[in-house]
Amino acid sequence: MRLFRTLEHSASALTAERFRMDVIANNIANANTTRTPEGGPFQRHLAVFASRLEKGQPAGVQVLGVVKDQTPAKLVYNPGHPDADANGYVSMPNVNVVSEMVDLISAARAYEANVTVINEAKKMVQTALQIGK
């Protein structure tokens, strides 16, 4: 129904922000992971969003996928670590927990903003139903 287009657009954004939150949670969870199935330390993940078109009309946002941050791993001197190299340096993940926290808050606020849009759209429909009462 055309009436619900706004709701559907905002719902797609909610799904996208939810996904971004998942990715950030995974980044923070793996902030100290030195081993991955591909070998080497964990690499920070980033969610990629793209605008969605439906019959040539804008229709919200979609998650294109996840890409890896190609910033080189941090080298930390820790000779006692099981993954330390010959010189005693350990490759730590390129995750900066502080910037992940900022991204986390940004995702949470974006989610909130979309919920506000949904509520306002709903109020608009309800106001329209008041016409003539």
Place this chain on the structure above:
Amino acid sequence: MPDISKALGLGKVYKPVSFTIAEADRSSDDQTPNFVEVFKSALGEVNSLQYQAKQAQIALATGADDVSLHQVMVVTEQARLALDFTMAVRNKIMDAYNEVMRMQI
């Protein structure tokens, strides 16, 4: 302010609807769907929204992977608004009916 309304395209969008009684009468014999059909299909749409909402709630409660909480909330709200709209239409119809029934002949 003719310039502003022109810039906004108001004249284009809100064309006055020319509708005469003769045109309205024709709806019974040509292909235009009659009121009952329109109302039935609208009710069907509202019903399917209610059904979707219920299915989404069940899927969330039983732990389906592809359903998230906000989707359930949005679908439920859609169903509620559709029902509100149906009730508004129904109340208008009942008002009109009562008005006709009260008419003195």
